[in-house]
Amino acid sequence: MLPKPSDWVTFYANVKRKVNLDLDLYKANQLQRRIVSMAEQKDCKSLDQFWTWISLSPANMEWFLDRLAINVSELFRNPEKWREMEAKILPELLKKSSRLKIWSAGCSYGAEAHTLAAILDHKFSGSHKIIGTDIDTAALNQAKAGTFGPTDFKAVPKEYAQYFHAKGSDYTADPRLKKYLEFRKGNLLADRFDTGFDLIMCRNVVIYFTEEAKADLYKKFFQALKPGGILFVGSTERIFKADEIGYQTVLPFYYKKPLLGEKSWRNAS
Numbered sequence: 001m002l003p004k005p006s007d008w009v010t011f012y013a014n015v016k017r018k019v020n021l022d023l024d025l026y027k028a029n030q031l032q033r034r035i036v037s038m039a040e041q042k043d044c045k046s047l048d049q050f051w052t053w054i055s056l057s058p059a060n061m062e063w064f065l066d067r068l069a070i071n072v073s074e075l076f077r078n079p080e081k082w083r084e085m086e087a088k089i090l091p092e093l094l095k096k097s098s099r100l101k102i103w104s105a106g107c108s109y110g111a112e113a114h115t116l117a118a119i120l121d122h123k124f125s126g127s128h129k130i131i132g133t134d135i136d137t138a139a140l141n142q143a144k145a146g147t148f149g150p151t152d153f154k155a156v157p158k159e160y161a162q163y164f165h166a167k168g169s170d171y172t173a174d175p176r177l178k179k180y181l182e183f184r185k186g187n188l189l190a191d192r193f194d195t196g197f198d199l200i201m202c203r204n205v206v207i208y209f210t211e212e213a214k215a216d217l218y219k220k221f222f223q224a225l226k227p228g229g230i231l232f233v234g235s236t237e238r239i240f241k242a243d244e245i246g247y248q249t250v251l252p253f254y255y256k257k258p259l260l261g262e263k264s265w266r267n268a269s
């Protein structure tokens with residue numbers, strides 16, 4: 001199948017009208033390759049036919065949306081960053097607030113949120129809340145169930161193994177983690193954001209977004225953070241011109257919204 005530009009315009013407009021997802025904000029090459037491959041799996045000969053199939057039932061729509069976004073994840077993904085989280089970032093945040101409000105934005109099936117819940121419970125137990133959001137309903141259902149596959153577990157440090165119980169070749173999160181976690185549907189490219197976050201984690205999500213969408217998102221995260229709050233991004237996602245938005249880089253891939261009265265690097269002379 002080789003859709004024409006006008007076929008894509010119609011397809012994108014249909015998706016936007018039906019589920020308020022603006023596909024123009026995703027990198028076109030990757031996305032279109034994925035959509036064509038999905039259409040071919042359903043034996044559709046054109047995007048128009050594929051849209052007809054998608055519109056047949058809510059289940060078909062869900063099948064399409066779930067495959068649109070790649071949700072690869074892992075517990076303790078990039079373990080060295082989680083060691084910094086435990087040793088430097090969380091102690092600093094807890095000096096300012098005893099009940100942390102945290103957002104795992106683009107949480108997929110909840111590995112990142114469960115990782116942080118395990119660290120909090122083990123080292124900084126308290127009434128903290130981690131809200132995980134994603135557009136992928138199937139991934140969110142798995143996050144709510146707290147189940148993980150064998151490859152998710154391979155980077156879990158020894159002292160945290162107690163939080164993930166082997167069940168055949170899979171793993172289930174320990175019930176102690178439940179009280180920290182809440183998962184709900186959310187579209188980073190369309191929703192109004194909640195505010196007052198101590199920590200926002202958005203890792204390996206924006207790689208699919210256009211440069212403009214990325215820049216807008218980082219500005220919206222800045223507004224959603226408390227002064228002194230931290231944005232934690234993926235290990236290939238250094239924010240270009242972070243200081244222009246107002247962030248201070250505290251460690252690679254950790255960005256801080258300065259405290260009131262504290263100069264951001266941009267304003268420091």
Ligand SMILES: C[S@@+](CC[C@H](N)C(=O)[O-])C[C@H]1O[C@@H](n2cnc3c(N)ncnc32)[C@H](O)[C@@H]1O
Nearest residue numbers: 069071072073106108134135136187188203204
């Ligand atoms: C590769 S996973 C990242 C999971 C986790 N943050 C990590 O780093 O391990 C990317 C996730 O972004 C989600 N995503 C893509 N576009 C989104 C959007 N517009 N709003 C919310 N989530 C989105 C996908 O559904 C997918 O679960």
